[in-house]
Amino acid sequence: MIKLNLLEETRFEKLPVTVFENPKSASINVAHRIANIIRKKQAENTFAVLGLATGVTPIAVYNELVRLHKEEGLSFKNVITFNLDEYYPMLPNASQSYVTFMNENLFDHIDIEKENIHIPDGTLPLEDIPDFCLNYEKKIAELGGLDIQILGIGRTGHIGFNEPGSAPNSGTRLVTLDDLTRRDAAKDFGGKSFVPTKAITMGIGTIFKAKEIILMAWSRKKASIIKKAVEGKISGKVPATYLQLSNNVEFILDQPAASELTRFDTPWQVKDCVWTDELIHKAVIWLANHLQKPVLKLTEDDYNNNGMAQLATEKGPVYNINIHIFNKLQHTITGWPGGKPNADDSQRPERAEPSQKRVIIFSPHPDDDVISMGGTFIRLVDQKHDVHVAYQTSGNTAVWDDDALRFIEFNVDFTEKMGMDSAKLKEMYQNMRLFIDQKKPNQVDTSEIQTIKGLIRKGEAIAAARYCGLEDDHIHFQSLPFYESGKTKKNPVTDLDIELTMKLLQKIQPHQVFAAGDFEDPHGTHIVCFNIILEALKRLRKTESWVQDCWLWMYRGAWHEFETHEIEMAVPISPQELERKKHAIFKHQSQKDRAVFPGDDAREFWQRAEDRNRETAQAYDDLGLSEYEAMEAFVRWKFED
Structure with a gap:
């Protein structure tokens, strides 16, 4: 885990951030924090009220909670859970439903009482949703609020399914999903056209009432939106930025997800650096792009005015630095990706020999x-x-299914045209047509298809x-x-x-x-x-x-x-x-x-x-x-x- 030693290093960050080496160590940390809440509430003979999330991000957290239950005797008898959201419409036994997800990843493996599990109902008639949402809020309030809320973050900056435009005081409600959210979910549904356009979600106002909020994010895919959420201005365009207003929030990240935060991406802007050749290379290219100048035109003032005075002092004069980086860039360019035969390869990216690789x-x-x-x-x-x-x-x-049908149709016509026996092919084609006509989203194709x-x-x-x-x-x-x-x-x-x-x-x-x-x-x-x-x-x-x-x-x-x-x-x-x-x-x-x-x-x-x-x-x-x-x-x- 990377400790925050200097306030200066994190001055761009508007909320607490803890960065772990990898998702596994981060997830174990979060799971143990949840377990501590459960044990504390057990000692007080009261319920632990957990706000839970779905998706890939919390799976390792749930795995560790299951391990704690099976190997260390952690009981969930005193636990009441409220899930953030559910697609609408959605049958609870569908493979993409969050009921299925929670059962497979947590509930089926622990001793929680089933009546203590609360997940938004994706089968309700539209007219019943407002009352359901009010009752969802009421149940949480009657229990004294959520002791902890676990969050992921979508690439739109949504938390739960609070998409851009959500109000900071919003409650549990039916929402329309952003197109990017649906595209990201397409892999789970077998295509974007099968992803529901709506969902029932806890509101940002509901999330804010939790006594503790942990937002987790893993991988480079989340780095851009994490930077906006942590360092950007509070905006309805990025709902996660509202978390900057909370005194009870912490972001838990792995190193790739944190990679675009200023202290990692451009550390020379916030602290003195150990100027390795790799870091110099990155910094000089950043400076040239930032100022929209060629490398060889960068000046000492450019370095001094953009957080790179230490580099200029330690490794200067700056023109020598510029020439060094320019030459490094030039040496990456080659028209001979397999190496140039009979050439000096000391400054080339690939070896000259063997000449034919x-x-x-x-x-x-x-x-x-x-x-x-x-x-x-x-x-x-x-x-x-x-x-x-x-x-x-x-x-x-x-x-696409219709491409598969088109190819088999060609073969049926071809065999008939050539006077070949096509009876078995026609039978297979009819079976394929029948299957595809009745195919459910993300259903596994037959072996023939x-x-x-x-x-x-x-x-x-x-x-x-x-x-x-x-x-x-x-x-x-x-x-x-x-x-x-x-x-x-x-x-x-x-x-x-x-x-x-x-x-x-x-x-x-x-x-x-x-x-x-x-x-x-x-x-x-x-x-x-x-x-x-x-x-x-x-x-x-x-x-x-x-x-x-x-x-x-x-x-x-x-x-x-x-x-x-x-x-x-x-x-x-x-x-x-x-x-x-x-x-x-x-x-x-x-x-x-x-x-x-x-x-x-x-x-x-x-x-x-x-x-x-x-x-x-x-x-x-x-x-x-x-x-x-x-x-x-x-x-x-x-x-x-």
Whole structure:
């Protein structure tokens, strides 16, 4: 845990914030605080009244409470709970209901009395909701209020389902969900169109009455909204900022969620720093962007007036600092992502030798390779490297039902046209039509439909890889077992996923591995796939010498991009190459126009790729480097020996 030692370090923060190394340690801390309240109330022979939240954020808290109950005898007999919210309409036994969530993650595993559980009712007639909400408030008040309220935070800044525009004195009520909230929930419902448009939620005024309020947030995805909630002005546009008015609130964060707070993001603005080369690199690029000046035009006054006087004094003169950072940026740029043969590679991001490298591009979904690094993919093939691509999952959950029907309809017509027996195919087609007509949101597809959707994406991936110049024997489909559940929620990773990856790596023995380092995809598949590659390489490093000379490069692009100061290899893409990259992406027809899981970016994937690659090039241009049409960016993963 990071302690707050100096008030100066947190002067931008308008409420108490505690930062933990990871979500697990933070969650255990919160769970024990809840347990202490329960035990204290037991000693006083009275009820502990808990306000509970749902979603991914509090799951580890509930896991620890269950452990405390089973292993340390913590009883919940004296506990009364009130949940923050529930979708409307929503059946209590639906897989997406918060009744189901709470039962599966907490209530079914502890000794709480069922009559002491209160969750908003998603089955009520509309006309009965106002009375229900008044009674919900009344029950809380009669019990003396909530002893503690646990909160998460949505990317709109909502707490509970109090979306932007909510009043600070609002009570329990029916609300309309923000479009971004519904997009974020789409993965749980099998698409945004199935997400309810309304919910019943406790109000901000209700939350404020709690004796203690803890808001928890994990991951880089929450960093931007956390900065607004903690350091921003109080505004109805970000409802969580109202918590700045409470004397009983604390934000509990992991390090990625806290990463955009001033004391972590730009620490030179609040304290003296230990000026490592990495921090100097980040600070100088920040200063240039902040002042909209090229690096080589930054002056001593620029440093002194923007919190960087210490850097100027310790490492100056500033022009020497500027030249050093400019050269570092320049050395990241290369048109030879596999290394330039017969060249001095001491200042290049990749080794010159061997001049022809064996390369594996791992792609979590069947289109991440061309979306994120299609230009570099094509360049590596054009420069005669031995390039392989490995598609880690089938991506079959991201195909529309009508696309699956269209492909089977083609096969029915084709077999009839060719005079082949199509009776079994027609029967399968009718069964598919019947299933799809009755399909519930997020329902698992039949095995036949899963197979067809997987084959659609496989065919598209083959077409794209061939377009990039690969022969079929260099295109690998891993179908890692963790993914092939047919569900949005995937199975846990097992040794089999890692062993399959090790086997492919052993077969090719690559000098370069490219892997998705973009962990913002809606399902979290990217980080799971990356960790499988990482574990496979770590295990192989213990026994096989070739792995010591294998470099792991991370790419981004489909969902997020590297910050300029993070980039270690920037590959310029010409206008013609950018056009070729777009055509490779176009081969993935099922993902064009309207993808099943587009995230919160309305652009098609080819548009995102084109725009982000141009933005990366523009970022280099703004800093005073050469002007390119577009760039793809990479960061090298450093193994700890």
